Amino acid sequence: MVKKILLGLLVLFIAIQFIRQSKNLGASPGPADLFAQHQAPAEVKQLVQTACYDCHSNATRYPWYAEIQPVGWFLADHIKEGKRHLNFSEFGLLTTKRATRKLEQCAEEVSEGGMPLASYRLVHADARLTDAQRKLLVDWFDSVRATLPAEAAK
Secondary structure (H helix, E strand, C coil), X not given: CHHHHHHHHHHHHHHHCCCCCXXXXXXXXXXXXXXXXXXXXXXXXXXXXXXXXXXXXXXXXXXXXXHCCCHHHHHHHHHHHHXXXXXHHXXXXXXXXXXXXXXXXXXXXXXXXXXXXXXXXXXXXXXXXXXXXXXXXXXXXXHHHHHXXXXXXC
């Protein structure tokens, strides 16, 4: 009986490998990308692309284990949810008021350690930000927000 159950689970595991989600593999950054809209020091750009872009852009760098289901499904859902909240690839399409609010939220989340998510940091060592890196990002988000028209904050 146990052998039949294990065999059934093995067959099920193999079968689900053929059920794939589409991947978030957009082209190179377009004119609406955050960094096409706002200049940033190289270190800031690298930090945002490393710690944020996998879930908050149209170009995800997939790890090898994304090919194994149901992990791939979990990642696809996670990326879809992240882009729903904020997509840096389409940042330039936001209204000034919404962009101002998103930059404020970015600074807050990074400052408080809410982003990147702990589950992401667990498997992406390069996304584990130091206090100095967090401050650098928060200061940059705040500086970009300060360049947006003041009436947008209302």
